[in-house]
Amino acid sequence: MEQLMFIETGMGIDVHGQDITKAAVRAIKNAIHYNSMPGIKSVLPDNSLDNMVVNVKLAVPCDKEKLDINAVKQAIPFGKVSVEVMDGGMLTTSGIVIEEKGDVNDKMYIVVASVEVGY
Template sequence: MENLLFIQTGFGVDVHGQDITKASVRAIVNAIHTNSMPGIKNLLPGQDLNNMKVNIKLAVPCDKEKLDIERVKKEIPYGTVTVEVMDGGMKTSSGIFLEDKEDKNDLMYIVNASVETGY
């Protein structure tokens, strides 16, 4: 990405089920769904949203190999999307084990996201 225009940040939690993809998707939603970029089309080449480049950075506490990158990318409706995954986030106790919520243990997963937008 040669021209960085916006950086949005968020975090997501999967309290039960220990699903790193669910926590990651929630982090991206948290980052992008409270913002509006009404003038972005005017800044992009050809004034086309599909010319946008979006780089998602995810800091995950574990289970990198279980992260569904394609599912994560689907949260971004336009442009070319790349995903970087790094160590970070947090695993901490939810305080309760709920078998009916598909818990494997009592941990909740917390993921941090940075969504960079430009062209």
Template sequence: MQQILFIQTGTGIDVHGQDVTKASVRAVQDAIHYNSMPGIEKNLPDQRLENMKVNVKLALPLDHDQLDVEMVKDMIPYGTVTVEIVSGGMATTSGIFLEDKADKNDLMYIVNAAVEVGY
């Protein structure tokens, strides 16, 4: 990406499923849900949304290899989307003890997202 026009951030949580994709999709939704980009086309090459580049940075606590990158990309309606994964976020107890998992608690996964938009 040559030029970042703006960055949006968000947080997503999967409380009981331990699904890093679900938490990541929610983080991206949180980042872009309340934003509007009027006039962004004027700042893009050839003034076309197809020329927009979006880099989604996700801070995942666990299960990096289980992330469905295509589901995350599908959250972005325009442009060319890339996904970058970094260690971070949080895995913490939801307070529910699961008998079938011996001494483990049911973890909630918390993912942070930064959505960079530019060209």
């Protein structure tokens, strides 16, 4: 990335079902959900959102091998998206197993995201 413009952060949780991708996508959506960048297009090369660069960093507590990177990338609506996954986040108890929700145990997955935007 030549010019970093914004860094947005978020947290996503899968309380039931132990789905690391679901928690990661929620973290990204939490990071970008409350933001608007109306001037970004005017500073991008060729004034095109296709030239926006988005670097996603995810701190995940477990199941890195089960993370669906394509689903993660689809959570970002514009730009050239890269994803970096690292150890972090939190694995804790939900306090209850609800089999109807897909639980195989009582673990709650918490993922932390950083979304860097620039060109």
